[in-house]
Amino acid sequence: MTEPDQRNGRTGAGDRAGEPLVEARALRKAYRGKGGRGDFTAVDGIDFEVRRGEAFGLLGANGAGKSSTMRMIACVSPASGGSLRVLGRDTAADGAYIRSRLGVVPQDDSVDTELTVRENLLIHGRYFGLPRKVVRGRADELLEFARLTEKADERVEALSGGMRRRLTIARALVNEPEIVLLDEPTTGLDPQARHLLWERLFQLRQNGVTLILTTHYMDEAEQLCDRLVVMDGGRIVAEGSPAALIERYVTREVLELRFEPAEHRALVDKARELVDRAEELPDRLLLHTDDGEATLAAVHARGITPVTALVRRASLEDVFLTLTGRSLVD
């Protein structure tokens, strides 16, 4: 493609890489309670920084406060407390400037389904006051980037979910933003569409665009994020690269055991004695171990008979479970 970030002479993160583009200090968001109920605190005093050129993730279950945080960064929802600076400016004072330098991909595709793919890009470009000729050229480049050139003159209603999502991302790039915010970018997409989208986002990151995304998919966070915060109940409970979080909070491997329902209770109690850390889910037991095969041998030696046994690499899902006692997926 024509690299979105190189069209205007920017060459990726460059020598300003690492400069903080988002700085949140004791950031709060409270929603006014309805019908006499008290205020509800959705974001409860969080601190984080996002640096230029990185892909930064907010990972958490539904209701953790991820979208509320994103809306504050996007300057569409005011903070209730603390401070939030984006691109070196205060979101409370300079919302219009910040919005003009951001690309926003909301949770629901808000593209106009009655218009063609190209028309959606042209109209969005005009919102930013760009000259017609510039917008036309940029639309062509973005169609290519989003792998939508062949669909340019079709109405959006004829597109698949994955194509719509790519169009929403292309649209968010019309103003050549320095930061792109993506709220649950691949929710509802099939695996092939997800992978194509990840590939496009990876390309953007390669071009030096700073990405901030929310997700409740741990594989997405592992694939895309250089660094992430884990959110739970409006707070940040951990921060780091996916690899660092896995190393800090869980062991190298996990042995997953499933038992006959009638034997589940007794065998779970017996098996968890074999390791220092185990997590029990309704349908299985997860044993945290540095050597899954050796632990499985110990399980058999104890006379414990699982219906299935699986040794796998520990993941962010295990980190989340360890930190919150709950599974990421509802």
Ligand SMILES: Nc1ncnc2c1ncn2[C@@H]1O[C@H](COP(=O)(O)OP(=O)(O)OP(=O)(O)O)[C@@H](O)[C@H]1O
């Ligand atoms: N406008 C609002 N008014 C009142 N409560 C809200 C509002 N928006 C969000 N909330 C509540 O704030 C909490 C956090 O919501 P938020 O959407 O930020 O979470 P999330 O982590 O993004 O979850 P999801 O993945 O479901 O979007 C939830 O309990 C939600 O019901």
